[in-house]
Amino acid sequence: MQDIVTFIDEAERAPNAEAIRKANRENPTMDDVCLKELGLHYKGRLYISKIVPEQVMVQRVHENKIRVIISMGFSMSPWARIESRLGNPELISYDLEDQETPEDITAMKRALPHIAKKIQECLLRGDNVLIHCYQGMSRSVTPVLYFISKMHNIPLLVALKHVKAKRPVICPKKAFLELCL
DSSP, X not given: OHHHHHHHHHHHHXXXXXXXXXXXXXXXXXXXXXXXXXXXXXXXXXXXXXXXXXXXXXXXXXXXXXXEEEEESOSSOTTGGGTTTTTSOEEEEEOOOSSOSHHHHHHHHHHHHHHHHHHHHHHHTTOEEEEEESSSSSTTHHHHHHHHHHHHOOOHHXXXXXXXXXXXXXXXXXXXXXXXX
């Protein structure tokens, strides 16, 4: 775990870290995790994003042929109001906080296996999946790391470096990372 913490700390202290965060605020992206580069071959693709304005979400969902949207940190999907404009994807919400309190860690621990299984089911049937949270930095990243490391026995540090290369803004909470070991 220490090598993982060191990697995150060094990335956060990197000279370009603030520029990356600023770019994420000004021009939020929907980043493809590129699972095939990890040797994982699914019919569908997995994307990570932050919450974006409705019109941007509609455009990106259509461009990337997203069929399943997993919202992390919302009691109900923020997209339900515009579901038909999105092409009626499957909307799933998890009301999880981005804090490292014992309650929040326990809630994340309970949710991770279910989210990872859902991601796998969707990708196997060829659906493109978007997982997002408010900033697209921690809550949305944790299930992706869990999915890669726990379900595919890829070392967490390898998974973390890969996802960070695809979405440089990520900075998952250390307590959440421990759940992925």
